[in-house]
Amino acid sequence: MTRIELIDIVKTFGGVNACDGVDLLIEEREFVTLLGPSGCGKSTTLNLIAGLDDVTSGTILMNGKRVNELSPYQRDVAMVFQQYALYPHMTVAENIGFTLRLRKRPKSEIRERVQRVAELLELTALLDRLPRELSGGQQQRVAIGRAVIREPGVFLFDEPFSNLDAALRIRMRSEVRQLHDRLGVTSVFVTHDQEEAMSISDRIAVMRLGKVEQFGTPEEIYSTPVSKYVAQFVGSPRMNILDGELLRSGKQTDFRFGPIVIPLGAQAATIGAIDGNRIELGIRSEHVRIGDSGLPAMVRFVQPIGPETHVTVGWNDTAQTLIARVPGIVRLQPGAQVDVVLDPASMLFFDPETGNRIAGA
Amino acid sequence: MNEGTRRRIHLLLRDGAIIAGLGIFLIWTLAPIAWMILTSLLPHRALITRPPDIDPALFTLKNINGVLEDRAVLVDSFINSAIVACATTALALTLGSLAAYAIARLSVPGGNKLMLMVLATQMFPGIVLIIPLFILLSRAHLIDTHIGLVIVYLSFVLPVVMWILKGFFESIPVQLERAAMVDGATTMQTFRLVVLPMSLPPLFAAGVFAFIESWNEFFYAVILTRTEVKTVPIRISEFSGQYRTAYGEMIAAAMIASIPVIIMAIVFRKYILLGFSEGAVKG
Numbered sequence: 262m263t264r265i266e267l268i269d270i271v272k273t274f275g276g277v278n279a280c281d282g283v284d285l286l287i288e289e290r291e292f293v294t295l296l297g298p299s300g301c302g303k304s305t306t307l308n309l310i311a312g313l314d315d316v317t318s319g320t321i322l323m324n325g326k327r328v329n330e331l332s333p334y335q336r337d338v339a340m341v342f343q344q345y346a347l348y349p350h351m352t353v354a355e356n357i358g359f360t361l362r363l364r365k366r367p368k369s370e371i372r373e374r375v376q377r378v379a380e381l382l383e384l385t386a387l388l389d390r391l392p393r394e395l396s397g398g399q400q401q402r403v404a405i406g407r408a409v410i411r412e413p414g415v416f417l418f419d420e421p422f423s424n425l426d427a428a429l430r431i432r433m434r435s436e437v438r439q440l441h442d443r444l445g446v447t448s449v450f451v452t453h454d455q456e457e458a459m460s461i462s463d464r465i466a467v468m469r470l471g472k473v474e475q476f477g478t479p480e481e482i483y484s485t486p487v488s489k490y491v492a493q494f495v496g497s498p499r500m501n502i503l504d505g506e507l508l509r510s511g512k513q514t515d516f517r518f519g520p521i522v523i524p525l526g527a528q529a530a531t532i533g534a535i536d537g538n539r540i541e542l543g544i545r546s547e548h549v550r551i552g553d554s555g556l557p558a559m560v561r562f563v564q565p566i567g568p569e570t571h572v573t574v575g576w577n578d579t580a581q582t583l584i585a586r587v588p589g590i591v592r593l594q595p596g597a598q599v600d601v602v603l604d605p606a607s608m609l610f611f612d613p614e615t616g617n618r619i620a621g622a
Numbered sequence: 623m624n625e626g627t628r629r630r631i632h633l634l635l636r637d638g639a640i641i642a643g644l645g646i647f648l649i650w651t652l653a654p655i656a657w658m659i660l661t662s663l664l665p666h667r668a669l670i671t672r673p674p675d676i677d678p679a680l681f682t683l684k685n686i687n688g689v690l691e692d693r694a695v696l697v698d699s700f701i702n703s704a705i706v707a708c709a710t711t712a713l714a715l716t717l718g719s720l721a722a723y724a725i726a727r728l729s730v731p732g733g734n735k736l737m738l739m740v741l742a743t744q745m746f747p748g749i750v751l752i753i754p755l756f757i758l759l760s761r762a763h764l765i766d767t768h769i770g771l772v773i774v775y776l777s778f779v780l781p782v783v784m785w786i787l788k789g790f791f792e793s794i795p796v797q798l799e800r801a802a803m804v805d806g807a808t809t810m811q812t813f814r815l816v817v818l819p820m821s822l823p824p825l826f827a828a829g830v831f832a833f834i835e836s837w838n839e840f841f842y843a844v845i846l847t848r849t850e851v852k853t854v855p856i857r858i859s860e861f862s863g864q865y866r867t868a869y870g871e872m873i874a875a876a877m878i879a880s881i882p883v884i885i886m887a888i889v890f891r892k893y894i895l896l897g898f899s900e901g902a903v904k905g
Binding site for chain 1: 795797798800801802803804805806807811815816819820
């Protein structure tokens with residue numbers, strides 16, 4: 262059980278700031294995911310927490326104690342790597358027990374603890390095999406076993422499932438989460454897969470250009486994103502963004518994009534003064550309905566994906582489109598006329614200049 | 623002619639060219655060895671006639687027996703060569719692997735420049751170096767000693783060993799070493815327990831190279847040894863006297879001298895092939 266605190270962490274590689282002032286407070290037993298696209302600094306942050314790289318400036322505290330100068334081992338962290346990083350010349354048992362061998366534990370103790378971990382991860386039958394004789398999923402399990410045997414305070418996962426197929430990835434997700442709960446450790450997980458992050462985490466830190474853009478629960482990240490970047494990174498299909506302007510007349514506020522005007526609800530009143538009235542309206546696809554009366558639109562593209570259908574609609578005089586998520590399989594032909602209804606309560610508004618959310622939700 | 627037939631002819635021609643090329647290469651490589659075996663079996667008279675009289679009826683084991691009868695001298699030179707070659711190989715692998723790992727992984731300042739400098743030392747022909755080396759060794763009282771030869775041999779074996787191993791160490795995924803760090807290994811433990819056991823193929827390849835180079839070396843040995851540390855190539859050369867060259871015995875001795883190297887190549891061939899191919903394809 263470890264509480265991790267990152268205070269104004271900067272890491273520079275060849276003049277480029279991979280981490281540019283990262284602040285994070287990860288509570289004991291919490292499962293936190295660092296989420297973002299390639300190059301956002303998430304893996305660098307994880308390596309800094311692990312002690313595999315040294316911070317350029319800033320402080321890392323573990324249980325209130327500064328650990329900047331400590332080795333990974335002294336920090337009591339265990340890590341699971343993207344490529345599994347199993348020692349190819351050692352058997353599964355030797356891989357799992359390597360850390361105990363380094364600590365010069367008696368052979369009988371190593372054997373017993375390896376056995377226990379193998380049972381936990383269903384690896385007992387594979388203990389004498391070499392890593393190259395295992396499937397990807399089995400190798401990943403061994404990598405996890407190597408971390409578990411240490412009984413560390415912190416588990417660090419660096420995109421551990423990215424080499425697995427989709428079905429196995431989903432299974433491993435729940436296994437890792439269950440393991441975390443059972444062992445009562447603090448876990449930091451890195452991924453670029455927003456769905457993975459949403460499904461596994463207590464809290465998510467969405468990173469961008471070496472900074473934490475938003476740190477919150479999956480619900481907060483999804484429902485009240487602080488910026489268009491977070492809004493569009495999380496959620497599939499991506500959040501619809503319409504680029505337009507506000508029309509205020511008396512008490513009524515409307516949103517116009519191209520020739521289309523959408524009347525806004527009460528929350529539009531919370532939008533303050535903006536430059537030139539330009540604004541971006543964001544709405545998730547599940548809040549766009551296809552109904553009998555509403556905004557007339559034309560079907561552009563229909564994507565049935567099983568439990569639901571993604572219907573892209575557009576208009577003649579603008580290139581902007583909206584995706585509506587409709588339950589079940591919907592038989593609509595491109596070119597068909599439909600009415601779309603946008604739930605005003607679910608609309609978010611972003612400043613087109615800064616990308617920050619200025620109202621909504 | 624349709625596309626399929628044309629393609630088949632093209633493949634046939636290509637394979638034929640490859641086989642012919644390899645055949646020529648094989649003859650080119652094996653001819654001296656075949657000639658060596660043949661010569662060792664022919665009497666002196668058959669060898670000095672022109673053209674040599676290669677009549678199987680003349681085949682004899684006299685040359686080989688002659689060398690074996692005088693084996694005390696040859697055994698001495700075998701022991702000398704073995705000491706020098708084994709010591710050179712062991713030191714080259716120990717120092718070379720440590721140096722190569724440090725430069726490949728431990729961000730040694732100017733490491734790459736250092737490697738180029740190491741390579742640059744190989745550009746000088748032996749004849750340029752032999753006089754300063756002779757002076758240095760004689761001042762250190764190392765002429766005609768095993769240590770003297772080992773030091774000199776290391777000067778040209780170590781750079782190659784370093785280059786072979788550095789290429790391989792760089793191809794090992796860095797995550798493996800990071801995993802070892804997280805597991806609590808020191809740099810030296812990571813090197814000893816993770817990196818070295820994974821590097822057996824290039825270590826064997828480099829080791830065989832170091833051994834063969836040291837075993838076969840003639841030029842430095844002939845100048846830096848006198849009576850005590852005569853190595854096999856020197857002993858073989860002594861079959862050539864001022865008035866008569868005992869070709870048959872010389873070649874028979876050379877054949878016997880090749881046996882350890884050939885055995886080594888056969889025993890370790892799997893590792894040697896792996897070592898050279900893995901070094902070439904960086905992961």
